Amino acid sequence: MTTMTRPLPVPADWRDFLALTKPGVMRLVVYTGLCGLLAAPATVDPVLGFTAILCIALAAGAAGALNQWYESDLDAKMKRTRGRPLPAGRMDRQSALHFGVGLGAFAVILMGLAINLLSATILAGSILFYVVIYTVWLKRRTPQNIVIGGAAGAFPPVIGWAAATGHVSALPLMMFALVFLWTPPHFWALALFVKTDYANAGVPMLPVVAGERVTRTQIGLYTVPMVAVAIAPWPLGLTHAIYGVVATLASAFFGLLAFRVATRRTQAEDRMRPEKRLFAYSIAYLFVIFGALVADRFLA
Amino acid sequence: MTAPSPDDEDLIRARQRSRARVTALLLGALVVLFFLISIAKIRSGTP
Structure with missing residues (x-):
């Protein structure tokens, strides 16, 4: 009667499994993946297009679950993350691991069978990159963690494009570079106003390790190539004027906000408004840029 | 090491059902x- 002598664990609620996939992060991943798929010069069957985006979403969910599985000790130390299923004790780690591995494998296999091998390979690479390179290797070791880790979030438009066309060309690679270069200013703006949280958890985020001055300079330095890469597809003839004008205006405003953050110093009782504004705008920026890419393909 | 309480059992069954x-x-x-x-x-x- 082993079941009577062992405490029967309460199984996690299905909502906790959903929370494990980080649905908030998934929105941007799905959106950039969808834009990559729609901006590609190919006609995609709606069912296969939906399947490709579903696979990207599931893979992002799997990566999020594996990230939370590995980082449950870290999440317990931060106010922002201590309510997650694992640190809150609503789920055991093994369930999270099985869920993450199962979901990831399912997403890659479905992509390979239903869409094509190239998109499935890049999808598998993106999960491994996020989990192994970013979560396990870099995050706790170097303040450059999110610079390299940012590449994981840059894969979706390339995967969407590869799913539609079966190959990868210059434009999706530029979109990859855009998201890659966008990640440092985006995350470091956040890290500037949640610095205490990261410091408590011992995560070597740039403001914690190198200080605010360096972080602000780095935000400015990464913004310059990011703006260049965002606008470049237009003069290179990869897009038309719709994308070019929107990207130029949106990037100019991004540059303005980033310049403000890069050149100021934190005052006493500072409410960090410019940093919060840059962080909020950076999310809208990516939505606008990728939206313009799709609009350019269909309207120009 | 004790058996789950009736309340726990109800919760477990509810979770399993959902x-x-x-x-x-x-x-x-x-x-x-x-x-x-x-x-x-x-x-x-x-194919």
Whole structure:
């Protein structure tokens, strides 16, 4: 009667499994993946297009679950993350691991069978990159963690494009570079106003390790190539004027906000408004840029 | 090492039921999706 002598664990609620996939992060991943798929010069069957985006979403969910599985000790130390299923004790780690591995494998296999091998390979690479390179290797070791880790979030438009066309060309690679270069200013703006949280958890985020001055300079330095890469597809003839004008205006405003953050110093009782504004705008920026890419393909 | 209380047992059964329902819904959705993928593949003539 082993079941009577062992405490029967309460199984996690299905909502906790959903929370494990980080649905908030998934929105941007799905959106950039969808834009990559729609901006590609190919006609995609709606069912296969939906399947490709579903696979990207599931893979992002799997990566999020594996990230939370590995980082449950870290999440317990931060106010922002201590309510997650694992640190809150609503789920055991093994369930999270099985869920993450199962979901990831399912997403890659479905992509390979239903869409094509190239998109499935890049999808598998993106999960491994996020989990192994970013979560396990870099995050706790170097303040450059999110610079390299940012590449994981840059894969979706390339995967969407590869799913539609079966190959990868210059434009999706530029979109990859855009998201890659966008990640440092985006995350470091956040890290500037949640610095205490990261410091408590011992995560070597740039403001914690190198200080605010360096972080602000780095935000400015990464913004310059990011703006260049965002606008470049237009003069290179990869897009038309719709994308070019929107990207130029949106990037100019991004540059303005980033310049403000890069050149100021934190005052006493500072409410960090410019940093919060840059962080909020950076999310809208990516939505606008990728939206313009799709609009350019269909309207120009 | 004690047996779960009646309250715990109720919670466990409720969780199992809701998880089973969600799993059934997801499996049903996958059946429909796989059917539609097969149709799309046949229509486009791709393997």
